[in-house]
Amino acid sequence: MITTLLVANRGEIACRIFRTCRALGIATVAVYSDADAGALHVREADTAVRLPGAAPSDTYLRGDLVVAAALAAGADAVHPGYGFLSENAGFAAAVQDAGLVWVGPPVEAIELMASKTRAKKLMAAAGVPLLAPVDPAAARAEDLPLLLKAAAGGGGRGMRIVRELGDLPGELTAAAAEALSAFGDGEVFAEPYVERGRHVEVQVMADEHDGVWALGTRDCSLQRRHQKVIEEAPAPGLDDELRDRLRDAATAAARAVGYRGAGTVEFLVAADGRPYFLEMNTRLQVEHPVTEAVFGLDLVALQLRVAEGEPLPSTAPPQPTGHAVEARLYAEDPARDWQPQTGALHLLDVPDEPGLRLDTGYTSGDTIGVHYDPMLAKVIARAPTRTEAARLLARALERSRIHGPVTNRDLLVRSLRHPDFVAARLDTGFYDRHLAALTRGADEADQRLAATAAALAAAARNATSIAGGFIRFGAWRNLPSQPQLRRYRSEPDGREHEIAYRRTRDGVAVEVEGLRVVSAGRARVTLERDDVTRHFDILARDDRVYVDTATGSHTFTALPRFTDPAERTEPGSLLAPMPGTVVRLADGLAAGATVEAGQPLIWLEAMKMEHRILAPASGTLTALHAAVGLQVEVGALLAVVTDAQEEPTA
Template sequence: MITSLLVANRGEIACRIFRTCRALGIATVAVYSDADAGALHVREADTAVRLPGAAPADTYLRGDLVVAAALAAGADAVHPGYGFLSENAGFAAAVRDAGLVWVGPPARAIELMASKTRAKELMDAAGVPLLAPVDPAAATADDLPLLLKAAAGGGGRGMRIVRELSELPGELTAAGAEALSAFGDGEVFAEPYVERGRHVEVQVMADGHDGVWALGTRDCSLQRRHQKVIEEAPAPGLSDELRERLHEAAVAAARAVGYRGAGTVEFLVAADGRPYFLEMNTRLQVEHPVTEAVFGLDLVALQLRIAEGEPLPAAAPPEPSGHAVEARLYAEDPARDWQPQTGALLSFDVPEEPGLRLDTGYTGGDTIGVHYDPMLAKVIAHAPSRNKAVRLLARALERARIHGPVTNRELLVHSLRHPDFLAARLDTGFYDRHLAALTPAPDETSVRQAATAAAVVEAARNATLDAGGFMRFGAWRNLPSQPQLRRYRSEPDGREYEITYRPTRDGLTVGTEGVRVVSADRIRATLDIDGVTRVFHVAVRDGRAYVDSPSGAYTFTALPRFTDPAGRTEPGSLLAPMPGTVVRLADGLAAGATVEAGQPLIWLEAMKMEHRVLAPASGTLTALHAAPGLQVEVGALLAVVTESADSAEEHA
């Protein structure tokens, strides 16, 4: 029996595995990098072992250090979680060679499925439907569009869609370079790209006694950069015949490699309903909670049971019930090319309601760093029907209070309420088509009302209490006084607002049209807006005001009463949009080079994603401060482009 378990991972998944361990009476061991020394998964573990360094390659990807940590802490088993070493056959073998229990599939099964090209050959032999690969060297226009994929990894790394034959060589080079950087293997293959396909997967659970469960379907079609954002179970709108076919194919895939434990077989379902095998993930999936909710199971507990040599509890899984939807909450800005965000997470509160579940690796007061994936949490809703689950999840996200870096919370709410999503018209191009509509600029009137609430609460924070306990906003006079002024900049769009207010014998009056102050204290303002009373919650931290209101959440930076003309950025400056590492420059890029507006010049890698820095205008590169391998902070000057006279005239 397992008595002490080391989780070879971090963040949310480590915390989630620890939760099951506590319920089963198993001691827990965490590993952590220097960047994670104060992380939640470290705080929740019974024992923790430091992995010196911050970069994944020096810490969580060092299987030798993880095995040594397990032995030093007295653990008798290792759970890999997902990501990092979870699908590394060599690591699985090293764990077992050290005399430890490996909570995962056999190393041989991992090895067989590790290469997508080899996996497809196996699945073809097992009768699993799949897309035939395309030889890039022999590809013609008739083969387009093509999808390039890294053979050794997933998560969207090394994936490219090619729609023009002339772009194929360059995209192959770029995909191979990204795959080599991410997985240590630059092999890339091509297959037909299915337009408007659905990403549907089947959760499997297999024991060592010839038992294999197919635990329903999940739809994971809503993706950004080939990474999942919203998932649900069961996948809506599939016929019983197609579900049965997917279940049979998933079981066949598991049996073909002698699988043990939790795994996921992923399919692409074309618009005509034909399914094609994509890959098998030989680990627990990020989206496993929706399956747990629908089947009433703890998949981690089943993993531990199977690792201890026990069979599955029954020949067939329990009957599913209801519908579950999961949203991944990321520290990123969808409106700005999904840029990851970093910094202090000042507040993080998600409502606790029946049917809701929160899986997270963060609490308020933690810091979001630059080294790892920007996912903050997963919020899961389970209800008797899909409509009820979607409504519950959207409202929970809307009511959450998240203060600090920009997140994708508003995108998630808008996605869950989009007509296509509500009607289950799902495919992997959802965000390509709808991103602009899902990330609208905030309504000007609503932002001004929120800024007014911030000003009123700021005034209340500076007020004094009289002998009767009533708030005094300065000395009231029987003569008209000049209104007080507060200035705010809305983040991240940068719009500025001037809010005026005046103390009166009855409290505060504000200069915002249609708004009357009903009451205010140091954390809340109640405003009457055109006859409707609304409550605004305001948190003031480090020069910023975070306003949660019925119309949304807003962040403001308090500005001085008068602007400072100094410190303007030189025109044409290319600044780092986030902390990260310069991974490459455009071919031949050097000072004096001629560039075109929109041309990618510099590639930054941050939080497991690659971002391009584009030329702001056509002209000449007059300064270059970036070089491959350079680590930069947000706002660092990377280069300067001097706009040509012709380009300047076009913009005049």
């Protein structure tokens, strides 16, 4: 019987596992890096053990340190969560060699599925349908497009789509380099890229008594950079025959490797309805809550039960009911190449209502650092129908108050309301086609109204209170006062708004026709326009102002009346968009080199993602400050490109 469980992970998944442990009466142990010393998962655990350092390679990826931490804390079992060491057969073996219970599949099953190329051979022998591999060295034009994939690992690392034969050698090199960096294994293989394919997976749960459950389907087609963004269960629009084929194939895959515990068999479903095996994840998935919601199960509790040698509760799983949709809330800017964001999370407030679930590793006041994945939370909605679940989730996200770095919240809301999503026209190219529309700027009129509310709240904060609780906006004079001005820049789209208001005998007024100030307090402003009353909640943090409304939120930077000349940047400067590490430079890149507009010059790795820094114009690289291995802060000057049109002539 497990009495004390160490979770070899961090953040949201560690907190989620601890929640089940508390319900089962199991004591918990966290491990943490120096960067996570104050993290939520550390605060929620009964015991916590420090792993010195900040980089994953020095901490959460050090299996020897994690095993030592479990022994030092008196744990008798280890749960790997997902990511990090969760699919590392050597770590699983080390846990068991130390006399600890491994809450995961057998080492042999992990080894068999660790390499996608080996797994595909095994699945072919088991009769599971799959795409035939393509030898990159022998690829022809008719084989295109191709998908390059890392043989080890997942999460989209090492994946490239190749549409031109001439691009294949360079993309192979880049994919292999990224795979080696991410997984320590540079093996890459190629297979046909299926246009408009759907990513559909089957959750399996197996025990050591020959019991195997196939727990329905999930659709995870909405992805960015081959990483999932929105998931749902059951996968919509599949006929019974296809569901049966997927269930039977997943069960065959689990039995073929003698599986035990929770796992996921992933498929690509082509537009013609034919399914192809992609891989088997020998761990719990990020999106497991949607399956829990429709089956009424706790998959972590089942993992623990199976690890203790118990059978599954019955020979067949319970019947699913309703529909569930999950959205991953990231600190990232989708409009700017999905750049991860860092900084203080001043407020994270998601509605707590029936049908909603929040899984997170953050609370208000925490800091989003540079070392790990930028996912803030998962928000899950369950309802009797798909339409109701998607509507509930979109509205909950819209009403959430999230103050701090830029997030993908608006993208999620718009995705859930997009006609293609509503009609279940799903495939992995959704964001490639619709990103521009989904990341459009906020309506300018709504934005200006929110900026007006921000200006009035600032005026109220600078005013004085008098008897009776009213606010005096300054000494009243029997003469028209000069209007007061405040300037705001909307984030992240950069629009600037200048707001004029005037102090009156009754308080304050704005010089906008048809707009009336109903009330203006320090934290709430009510405005009326065309007989419609709207409320605005305002929170100011330094020069940032967050304005929440019933239909969305706005973030502004309060601007000084005059721009500081010292803030100007030399034209053509390439600045680091985030803190990170320079991992690659373009071949032959050096000061004096000729570059073309849009040419990738520098590759920056931050928060488990690679970002390309592109030449802003065609011209000459007049300065290069970046070098491979250099760690940079946001805003650091990496290089300078002089526009060819501005270069001096002889």
